[in-house]
Amino acid sequence: MSEHDEKDAAVRAALATHGDTGVTPRHTLFYFYGEGDHDDLNEVARRAGFITRGQDEMTVLETTIxxxxxxxxxxxxxxxxxxxxxxLDYDGWECAVVTH
Known part of the structure; x- marks a missing residue:
């Protein structure tokens, strides 16, 4: 299991404590940092359907999944x-809790 697999499982475990199974699509954010190529990341992410924002050495990708x-x-x-x-450094993700 990779570091990100463990982080992903930890976020899902936190959601589960609130009765959230994760199957309902919800607003989700992904965080990238570093001195790499944020412009190219933004371009590829937009083409894949993500909303992109950020400045300097940070990019946040948004979607509903x-x-x-x-x-x-x-x-x-x-x-x-x-x-x-x-x-770039991918720092992980966050999302809203959905319990309906």
Missing amino acids: PVDEEAFAPISAMMQSWAAAFQ
Whole structure:
């Protein structure tokens, strides 16, 4: 299990304590830092349907997705590959709790 797999599981465990299974799509943010190529990250992310924002050495990607393990695993892998491709640090994600 990678560091990000463990972080992803920890976020899902925190959601579960509130009765959230992660299957309902919700607003989700992804954080990238560093001196790499934020402009190229923004371009690729926009083409993939993400809203992008940030400044200087920080980029935040926004979307609405489910965050259960099955649906989220390919997104997490994509974030890690983008970080590697653009020489950035992927710091993880956060989302709202949804319990209905």
